[in-house]
Amino acid sequence: xxxxxxxxxxxxxxxxxxxxxxxxxxxxxxxxxxxxxxxxxxxxxxxxxxxxxxxxxxxxxxxxxxxxxxxxxxxxxxxxxxxxxxxxxxxxxxxxxxxxxxxxxxxxxxxxxxxxxxxxxxxxxxxxxxxxxxxxxxxxxxxxxxxxxxxxxxxxxxxxxxxxxxxxxxxxxxxxxxxxxxxxxxxxxxxxxxxxxxxxxxxxxxxxxxxxxxxxxxxxxxxxxxxxxxxxxxxxxxxxxxxxxxxxxxxxxxxxxxxxxxxxxxxxxxxxx
Numbered sequence: 001x002x003x004x005x006x007x008x009x010x011x012x013x014x015x016x017x018x019x020x021x022x023x024x025x026x027x028x029x030x031x032x033x034x035x036x037x038x039x040x041x042x043x044x045x046x047x048x049x050x051x052x053x054x055x056x057x058x059x060x061x062x063x064x065x066x067x068x069x070x071x072x073x074x075x076x077x078x079x080x081x082x083x084x085x086x087x088x089x090x091x092x093x094x095x096x097x098x099x100x101x102x103x104x105x106x107x108x109x110x111x112x113x114x115x116x117x118x119x120x121x122x123x124x125x126x127x128x129x130x131x132x133x134x135x136x137x138x139x140x141x142x143x144x145x146x147x148x149x150x151x152x153x154x155x156x157x158x159x160x161x162x163x164x165x166x167x168x169x170x171x172x173x174x175x176x177x178x179x180x181x182x183x184x185x186x187x188x189x190x191x192x193x194x195x196x197x198x199x200x201x202x203x204x205x206x207x208x209x210x211x212x213x214x215x216x217x218x219x220x221x222x223x224x225x226x227x228x229x230x231x232x233x234x235x236x237x238x239x240x241x242x243x244x245x246x247x248x249x250x251x252x253x254x255x256x257x258x259x260x261x262x263x264x265x266x267x268x269x270x271x272x273x
Contacts (some may be wrong), residue, residue, distance in 0.1 A: 016031075079138065101158055171194070
């Protein structure tokens with residue numbers, strides 16, 4: 001949907017993050033673009049033989065550079081010709097609100113139909129830190145931190161998921177990949193930050209590190225009778241020689257909620273139904 005030519009496909013300027021949204025007018029997908037700040041809204045359409053097509057509704061470009069409080073312009077340090085991309089996305093299905101994690105910037109809140117003005121609801125700690133790209137190491141060397149970043153996310157800001165409660169409240173949970181933690185925000189209002197947690201080692205099973213994403217369910221799931229939190233573990237152990245070893249870790253939401261003094265709502269109710 002983002003590629004006008006085969007060259008763009010070959011340069012990997014392709015779809016990257018994905019989430020879905022449904023309202024009274026139909027079912028939609030929101031898709032981000034690799035190495036770009038673009039997010040696209042497409043309407044999903046039935047096709048022949050059970051296939052699914054789409055119609056592009058609109059696109060939105062998040063900022064690639066930012067004006068800091070000291071008046072200077074900051075651009076996240078990236079490889080040449082790359083911009084700060086969006087990966088993790090989730091839609092609040094009751095409020096028609098899209099949350100999008102721009103990896104080196106923070107979490108944006110906006111209308112799910114991509115109209116209106118996006119709001120940067122939280123920043124990564126590295127926000128505003130200058131950096132210089134070294135082509136030999138293919139890494140960025142950071143400069144002095146001017147102190148304009150957030151306190152809850154360490155780049156990259158990654159996967160997002162929502163814990164729904166029947167009373168209309170709940171939690172937005174974000175993967176803070178840089179420090180292998182998860183940030184919990186209020187679902188309502190201005191999304192105030194509440195708690196931080198990590199999934200640690202337990203009973204011979206390693207913890208969660210470098211997570212790309214997660215999902216949370218508020219309904220009983222077998223042994224997980226108070227809901228389930230599933231997190232991608234980007235560094236599963238024991239390691240496998242010459243192969244990246246990742247998997248998923250299952251944790252009872254009740255265990256997380258009890259530790260963090262959060263609520264549990266397991267009445268077999270879910271807005272996704």
